[in-house]
Structures are given as structure tokens and as C-alpha cells.
Amino acid sequence: MKPLYELKNVYYQYPDGTIALDNINMKIYEGEVVAIIGPNGAGKTTLLKILDALEFPKKGEVYFEGKKLEERLLNDIEFMKYFRKKVGFIFQDPDTMLFSPTVWDDVAFAPLHLYDKDTAIKVTEKVINEMNLNHIKDKHPYNISGGEKKKSSIAAVLSITPDVILMDEPTSYLDPKSRNYIINLIKDLKSKNKTIVFVSHDPNLITLADRCYILNKKIIAEGTPKEIFSNVEILEENNLDVPEITKLFKLLLDDKDLISKINIDNLPITVDEAYNILKDLLKSKT
Numbered sequence: 001m002k003p004l005y006e007l008k009n010v011y012y013q014y015p016d017g018t019i020a021l022d023n024i025n026m027k028i029y030e031g032e033v034v035a036i037i038g039p040n041g042a043g044k045t046t047l048l049k050i051l052d053a054l055e056f057p058k059k060g061e062v063y064f065e066g067k068k069l070e071e072r073l074l075n076d077i078e079f080m081k082y083f084r085k086k087v088g089f090i091f092q093d094p095d096t097m098l099f100s101p102t103v104w105d106d107v108a109f110a111p112l113h114l115y116d117k118d119t120a121i122k123v124t125e126k127v128i129n130e131m132n133l134n135h136i137k138d139k140h141p142y143n144i145s146g147g148e149k150k151k152s153s154i155a156a157v158l159s160i161t162p163d164v165i166l167m168d169e170p171t172s173y174l175d176p177k178s179r180n181y182i183i184n185l186i187k188d189l190k191s192k193n194k195t196i197v198f199v200s201h202d203p204n205l206i207t208l209a210d211r212c213y214i215l216n217k218k219i220i221a222e223g224t225p226k227e228i229f230s231n232v233e234i235l236e237e238n239n240l241d242v243p244e245i246t247k248l249f250k251l252l253l254d255d256k257d258l259i260s261k262i263n264i265d266n267l268p269i270t271v272d273e274a275y276n277i278l279k280d281l282l283k284s285k286t
């Protein structure tokens, strides 16, 4: 199967000399959910910008559907329209994405550029309803809460029904209920075979990924979320959060008196996983 994206030896340096990405090789397949984790300043946002063709590598190449993403290609109006409809980027800071007089106008902005007026209105209403934004649709985006801004900015991207969704910290600014909403949204998008690449520190979100990369300018590790989170040393070395529940199980497994009693292949990342392990363990003892 051909990858949707292929990055070959990608190197990116900002004009002030800061090296953000160094020798990145990566393939992303259609329908995959890929999580990017890494410490502050690791180049995660820069990588998403490169996948969205907002920036281009200074060395190396990025291919999308076999075509090399470069300025020349994006200057081709046909391709640019195709690509902007196909790939949506949800920025970390919703303020950078909301600029219209009302939330409704922000969600309608891209559809009005892509479709005829009636279709644009229909898709806008649909997303506003699906994302429960009716109560704020006539408000100015300055006058809504951080979480509502985040949801509005997500709606503004989903309104173009992109096949590929790039998300930078989608659960930041959100309370537990809204975080769960995003988790369910990602599950739903995954079930519709959307390709999702997200940057996050949230273990509940990262467990949804098929694959996970640790990035720190270079690719430090790649694997399933379970493989990555079981490697507590590599997480700590790269200044990454180890979920508390994972730490607890590591302590239990490191306890020589308990070792023979706990038999698990991978450390749990979430409370649900830990619950299932403990449930089986307790059942086997009764």
C-alpha cells in the first residue's frame, strides 16, 4: 500500500537559525491515527505545519499522495484547492483560527469559499448542530469561553469534511467533559476512515492512536502507544510525562516480592486498562 504522506530526510531550520526538525523519515497511511509526542520545543508544531504545506523543508522531501509538496505545487490553484479541502489543520491556539464577527461565520468561512451558498449553509448548520454550538453560534468568538473557542475552531475545520485532520493539542483548554467529547470525536472520525495526525500529551488521547512517534527534533522512537508508554526510561529521558497509573504498575512490577504474582505484557496507560488488569488478577485469585 502506498503511503498518504512520505517524509524523506526532512530538515527544517527557522530563519533565526533554530533547527526544528532534523532528518525526519516518516510514512503515514490513509485511515491511520498517528500521535506525535515530545517535549516543548521538539518541533511537533513545525512538523504539522510541514504536513499542512504551510512550511516546506529546507532539506529533504515530503510527498503527499505521491506528489512532492513544494511551493510550486501549492501555487497551482487546482492542486491548492484540492489539498486545502482534503487536509484540515486544527491549530493549538483557537484564537488564531477565529476571526469572524460570529461563531457561525467562522464555521461557514471555508464552506463559503468551497461550495455554492446553499450547500455552504447546509454543511455549516450540520456541523453547528453536531457539535452542539447552537447556543453560541451568534456570539462573537471573543465573548465565548476557551473550551467553546476550541470547539468552534474544530467545527471550522470539520465543516470542510477533510479526509486528513491535523490536530495540535486538541484537548488543551478543555474540561473533562469536553476532553471526552474530543476523544469520542476522534473515535468517530477514525471509524469513518479519516487519517488523523495529532500532537498531544494526553494519555487518554494517545491510546487512540495506531502508532505513536516520540519527536525531539529527531525521531527518538516509534511504536504503538503501548510500546512507547511501556518504555518509561525513554519517556523520562525525553522529559515526557509518564502516566501516574503506569508509574504505579512499574513500581509494582519492580517489587521483587510481587513480580511472580503480576504477569502482564505491557504496562497500562489508562485507568481503564489498569482496571482490566487488576480485575483479571483478582478474579484469578478467587
Ligand SMILES: Nc1ncnc2c1ncn2[C@@H]1O[C@H](COP(=O)(O)OP(=O)(O)OP(=O)(O)O)[C@@H](O)[C@H]1O
Pocket: 014, 015, 016, 018, 019, 020, 038, 039, 040, 041, 042, 043, 044, 045, 046, 047
Ligand atoms: N517562527 C519561529 N522562528 C524561530 N524559531 C521558531 C519559530 N517557531 C518555532 N521556533 C522554534 O523551533 C523549535 C520547534 O518549535 P515547535 O513550535 O515546532 O515545537 P513544539 O514541539 O510544537 O513545542 P511546544 O510543545 O512548546 O508547543 C523551538 O525551538 C522553537 O523555539
